[in-house]
Amino acid sequence: MSRLLTAVRRGRVLTVAGGLREPRSLLVREIARRIASNFDDGVAVVAMNPHHGGYGVRELTAELGRVPAAPLPPSGTANATWWLAERDMLLVLDGAEQLGPDALAWLRNLLAVAPGLRILAAGRTPLAFEQERIHQL
DSSP states (O other): HHHHHHHHHSSSSSEOOSSSSHHHHHHHHHHHHGGGGGSSEEEEEEEEOTTSBBBBBHHHHHHHHTTTTSOOOSSSSSHHHHHHHHOOEEEEETTGBBHHHHHHHHHHHHHHTTTTTTEEEESSSSOOOOEEEEEOO
16 A cells, blocks of 8 residues: 555556456545545545446546535636646546546646646556556556
8 A cells, every 4th residue: 555655646647457446446545535635635536437438528527526625617628627737636537447538638638737636547457648657456
């Protein structure tokens, strides 16, 4: 656990990958709980529904707008990008295999403009981001 906490603190993207959804989900949520105080703006957990059929940028930002700890302003993806760019926070993506290519591209762009943002993802496979660290379950 301590190696994963350090990987989140020092890196930009950590993906917990593996076949079973529940262990991945429990692990990233525990990491988020333990490390939340390290971020001025806390942690935003987005739990993606496996029956949804895929999350594009619009669906992802809508889910971010529903996060109680850090609700986004409801004015579209451009404003969401700039709002998140000013945050020091951990974004947890539980069920990241549901992200579509446009959502992944948006997240890559977001990392480029948001220096205080870290991503902790749980999915069957890695996100394939350049700066990503992978923990295989």
